[in-house]
Amino acid sequence: xxxxxxxxxxxxxxxxxxxxxxxxxxxxxxxxxxxxxxxxxxxxxxxxxxxxxxxxxxxxxxxxxxxxxxxxxxxxxxxxxxxxxxxxxxxxxxxxxxxxxxxxxxxxxxxxxxxxxxxxxxxxxxxxxxxxxxxxxxxxxxxxxxxxxxxxxxxxxxxxxxxxxxxxxxxxxxxxxxxxxxxxxxxxxxxxxxxxxxxxxxxxxxxxxxxxxxxxxxxxxxxxxxxxxxxxxxxxxxxxxxxxxxxxxxxxxxxxxxxxxxxxxxxxxxxxxxxxxxxxxxxxxxxxxxxxxxxxxxxxxxxxxxxxxxxxxxxxxxxxxxxxxxxxxxxxxxxx
Numbered sequence: 001x002x003x004x005x006x007x008x009x010x011x012x013x014x015x016x017x018x019x020x021x022x023x024x025x026x027x028x029x030x031x032x033x034x035x036x037x038x039x040x041x042x043x044x045x046x047x048x049x050x051x052x053x054x055x056x057x058x059x060x061x062x063x064x065x066x067x068x069x070x071x072x073x074x075x076x077x078x079x080x081x082x083x084x085x086x087x088x089x090x091x092x093x094x095x096x097x098x099x100x101x102x103x104x105x106x107x108x109x110x111x112x113x114x115x116x117x118x119x120x121x122x123x124x125x126x127x128x129x130x131x132x133x134x135x136x137x138x139x140x141x142x143x144x145x146x147x148x149x150x151x152x153x154x155x156x157x158x159x160x161x162x163x164x165x166x167x168x169x170x171x172x173x174x175x176x177x178x179x180x181x182x183x184x185x186x187x188x189x190x191x192x193x194x195x196x197x198x199x200x201x202x203x204x205x206x207x208x209x210x211x212x213x214x215x216x217x218x219x220x221x222x223x224x225x226x227x228x229x230x231x232x233x234x235x236x237x238x239x240x241x242x243x244x245x246x247x248x249x250x251x252x253x254x255x256x257x258x259x260x261x262x263x264x265x266x267x268x269x270x271x272x273x274x275x276x277x278x279x280x281x282x283x284x285x286x287x288x289x290x291x292x293x294x295x296x297x298x299x300x301x302x303x304x305x306x307x308x309x310x311x312x313x314x315x316x317x318x319x320x321x322x323x324x325x326x327x328x329x330x331x332x333x334x335x336x
Contacts, residue, residue: 037086053096104129114138138172278309
């Protein structure tokens with residue numbers, strides 16, 4: 001089980017979202033798992049559904065398209081085994097209640113799409129699995145998110161929800177224009193909820209994923225395809241191919257190192273050069289005992305061999321205790 005205290009907390013959890021980019025081809029689905037693992041992600045995600053259970057047959061074009069993309073339950077079981085062999089977690093989004101029951105037994109993590117974050121009968125089913133749950137928050141306001149969290153807290157208990165449920169900032173548009181990505185929702189949700197917060201990206205490119213991590217996202221989900229021009233199916237164009245997905249993974253792993261800690265300290269490499277670049281005070285002329293130090297009789301030079309630089313703010317206007325000779329370094333602790 002993945003909890004807030006371990007895997008997500010120590011490193012960003014990166015999900016390659018295949019969705020339906022396999023277009024019903026099992027071999028393509030397998031290939032996408034292999035490529036995602038090669039790119040270095042943590043998990044692979046699909047969509048699991050029975051078309052007749054969530055698309056009205058009167059919508060013939062959409063129904064026929066998704067019926068073509070539909071994979072069988074036993075194929076998902078095989079895909080899970082392949083994912084595990086590649087050391088990836090297997091995630092899928094149920095789009096109907098029957099598929100949710102199947103994924104309760106099969107998936108490592110269950111993902112709820114933005115379209116269903118208010119589909120409470122579906123949420124009732126997946127919360128029974130006691131498995132980690134990730135919910136996209138597209139098409140919701142914060143007031144609606146609070147109601148969702150309250151509902152989940154009642155279903156599974158507040159402590160379990162805080163440990164096992166994550167929310168993803170998401171904008172439901174394909175693609176999302178840069179001006180609508182609203183990455184600042186991430187720190188807002190981090191501050192105002194006790195759940196783990198991530199980001200599901202529908203923008204073109206990879207930059208938003210890196211920005212999301214810098215703003216506190218602990219999960220990144222990005223659509224993944226063999227080729228952005230694979231077919232006319234909408235999702236390919238907004239998805240990352242292998243090269244772009246690898247950039248996302250490598251960029252996030254580098255950014256994790258660069259993010260550091262929530263503090264401000266003098267760091268180890270700085271300690272090595274601090275005395276080389278800090279300044280000490282030197283007399284530009286002979287200065288008699290009892291005279292005041294001013295900008296006419298001293299200059300500030302690199303380097304220093306002591307911690308005199310800590311006292312630079314105190315030097316101007318102070319009287320000397322002893323005579324100081326021209327070009328002499330002034331020991332601020334002893335002579336002033």
